[in-house]
Amino acid sequence: MKVTGDQALVKKINKSIILHMIRKHSPLSRARVSEMTGLNKATVSNLVAELCQQELVIEAGPGESSGGRKPLILHFNAMAGSVIGIELRVKQLTAVLCDLGGNVLGERDYTLNHHDLPYVLEEIHKIISELMASAPVTPYGIVGIGVGVPGMVDENGVVLFAPNLGWEMVNLRGMLESSFSVPVTIDNEANAGAQGELNFGAARDVRHLLYVSAGSGIGSGIIIGGELYKGARGYAGETGHMSIEADGRLCSCGSRGCWELYASEKTYDNADIDLPARTTPELVRYASQGQEDALRHFAKVGEYLGIGITNLINSFNPEVIVIGGALSEAEEWLGEPLRKVVAERTLPYHKQQLEITFSKLGSRGTVIGAGFSAVMHFLGNIRVTL
Incomplete structure (x- = not known):
């Protein structure tokens, strides 16, 4: 199958590459971003300017120079917004408020007495509402909620089967998005934990x-x-x-x-x-x-x-x-x-x-990984597979 993309798509992909390079490796100069991505300096400069305008990247400086004018240094703006990561366990509900860099800004922990869906949903609503109320003022506010659950989840955020909770066919993403009007990602708790360790842990x-x-x-x-x-x-x-x-x-x-x-x-x-x-x-x-x-x-x-x-x-x-x-x-x-x-x-x-x-990350791995999934959804982690 032939894969094609117009100029707008190419720009979007390049912008995503630059943003994630800065997110993972900052502080960086524009020249270093150009070297690491293989994109020419003019492209980097133009797209970095857009990212700065969007407040996802900030400039601080000057950096080191071997001669001539010192370059301005680029940093990922982790405080452009915040996310909530949640882990639903059999006897416990844990949630963290994180910035876009995975730094924990607040944490809540509830004991679950049973697994009836209305009761668990009520507890999830409480914990999300508390963390939302405590969130700092940022350019984008709360940009997403990520949830790790102990069971099988489909691509639409439906919990198909969670034997330890006694749940089947629970549209958890739909319920939470309807309540809080922000994007929600749902995944198996071990997948979320793997993302936490891969990006922030061991x-x-x-x-x-x-x-x-x-x-x-x-x-x-x-x-x-x-x-x-x-x-x-x-x-x-x-x-x-x-x-x-x-x-x-x-x-x-x-x-x-x-x-x-x-x-x-x-x-x-x-x-x-x-x-x-x-x-x-x-x-x-x-x-x-x-x-x-x-x-x-x-x-x-x-x-x-x-x-x-x-x-x-x-x-x-x-x-x-x-x-x-x-x-x-x-x-x-x-x-x-x-x-x-x-x-x-x-x-x-x-x-x-x-x-x-x-x-x-100890017992925080899953909640941080769940929050990271919400960050990636917000930032638009574009991948093209040929």
Whole structure:
């Protein structure tokens, strides 16, 4: 198929390239932008002038010069607007207000008592309204809302199936856009977490990444060739529901022996723990005090995490694996048993130059990634595929 574009499209693409180059690598001079993009200086100068007029880029200076007039330095204007990123968990609703550079300006955290849609929607409305009221005055105001949910989401922002919430066919994007009149992006929470780590966390600019979100369930965000992989219909990454025990426990998805039954916070309900602890922060506190039940439980969860991660390594051959979600806060006790299992079971060539790390964003990875998706929607991340 022949792909063509008129002059206006070419200009739009070039403008997007320049904006994202400045966003990722500023401070930069115009000359340096020209070198890095391959665009001629006149094109860069004209498009930068438009971006400055739109208040997406600001000039500060002067920069260093080897002779002659010192150049003005270009910066991405992160405070041109703000976004809200939300993570919907089984027992918790977390949201952040971020600028366009991913810097957290405000945060809210609610406990969810049940999963009835009207109740959860009411809580989401509350948390969004609070953050909107606290947002600083910016040229563009609140430019978008991004939401990460523990389930399968289609390209229209419909939650097709979220077994841990008991949801099917919920048009979450439509409901929120109707209420707040700003663009809303909805994605699987692990995909959002992968975007957070790729752009702001432990895997910046990695080409082949697996992000494993371990919390109330398990999901994976898969980055292949620097792009988020969603599969043929957009549902890739439901790794928490791969079977690791052939005749294992019955899962809410309808299958048996699913990974998340053995390596997520679901284990707390069935664990042999002689403690009044049923959340990760509580168990972390007991583990930090040397309590044997907590230490033994985290060691077992770490082993099961290692089993599933081994399967993913042998399947995808990534450069980096990042473990995020609520259980990333237990790195001190999960890390060693996890890495031991991977070392013993992974194919030898797959282990070469492989890095396994825990999220540098902690439990914030998904909310920051969800906010980033809203930023990209606002900035118009144009891509042309031939």
